[in-house]
Amino acid sequence: MKKTLSIFVFTCMVSLSLISQAQVTEQRGIASLWKGIGGKLKWNNTDFILFSANGNDAKYLLNGRKFLIDKKTHKCRFEGKTVDGQNLVVLFDFKAGKILRYYNNRKEVAKNSPEAQAAFQKINEQFLKDAALLFLPAFIDQPETKISKVGVKIYNAEKLQSFSFQLKDNNLTGDLLFNAESGYIKQLVDKEGNEYVVNGYKDIGGGLILPTSFHHTHHADRNTSFTTVAAFTDIETDKFESL
Numbered sequence: 001m002k003k004t005l006s007i008f009v010f011t012c013m014v015s016l017s018l019i020s021q022a023q024v025t026e027q028r029g030i031a032s033l034w035k036g037i038g039g040k041l042k043w044n045n046t047d048f049i050l051f052s053a054n055g056n057d058a059k060y061l062l063n064g065r066k067f068l069i070d071k072k073t074h075k076c077r078f079e080g081k082t083v084d085g086q087n088l089v090v091l092f093d094f095k096a097g098k099i100l101r102y103y104n105n106r107k108e109v110a111k112n113s114p115e116a117q118a119a120f121q122k123i124n125e126q127f128l129k130d131a132a133l134l135f136l137p138a139f140i141d142q143p144e145t146k147i148s149k150v151g152v153k154i155y156n157a158e159k160l161q162s163f164s165f166q167l168k169d170n171n172l173t174g175d176l177l178f179n180a181e182s183g184y185i186k187q188l189v190d191k192e193g194n195e196y197v198v199n200g201y202k203d204i205g206g207g208l209i210l211p212t213s214f215h216h217t218h219h220a221d222r223n224t225s226f227t228t229v230a231a232f233t234d235i236e237t238d239k240f241e242s243l
């Protein structure tokens with residue numbers, strides 16, 4: 001009986017030790033990712049970000065779509081062209097997922113109209129997909145993000161830290177490989193098995209550095225690039241209020 005109890009206690013101690021080690025490794029990994037983009041403080045101090053996106057399996061919008069976001073108020077301005085030639089400007093709240101104003105070919109259309117609601121749903125979905133890649137290092141350290149399977153893998157003869165993750169609302173789920181020293185993400189494999197090599201980072205201003213190139217290892221048409229990414233400390237408020 002005493003022997004059985006001792007084995008049980010020993011097993012519990014080992015399990016707790018392993019869990020503790022995994023948590024420490026996870027926190028170090030998150031800290032490394034923050035280092036890779038210039039630090040958590042720089043992210044927190046950046047209020048406005050403008051980016052243009054190409055690819056990322058966009059079926060409704062053409063390449064060159066632009067999003068200007070205010071991280072504090074959660075407002076976003078979208079400018080882009082649909083595959084059927086409509087030039088749209090859409091103002092919305094990306095946290096609440098609500099449309100504020102909708103313009104088609106410079107003419108305002110009621111935001112509650114079927115046209116505006118249908119277009120906004122597709123634009124918002126694309127925004128979430130694009131933001132999940134561009135802001136991935138920061139999104140990893142969010143309360144809603146789930147992390148598991150923390151470990152080490154060899155990729156292209158390089159020793160990398162790895163873990164599985166799931167962002168809020170399942171916007172992006174997969175496995176992440178990154179260099180623990182530089183904090184740079186090297187590979188992303190999503191839940192559908194799509195493999196991306198992250199082969200470009202850019203200083204967008206103020207020392208904030210974001211991943212801007214995701215190269216699909218098998219299908220070039222699934223590549224994603226952010227050709228313009230810029231951070232601003234101040235911007236005209238009417239950008240989020242009208243055309």
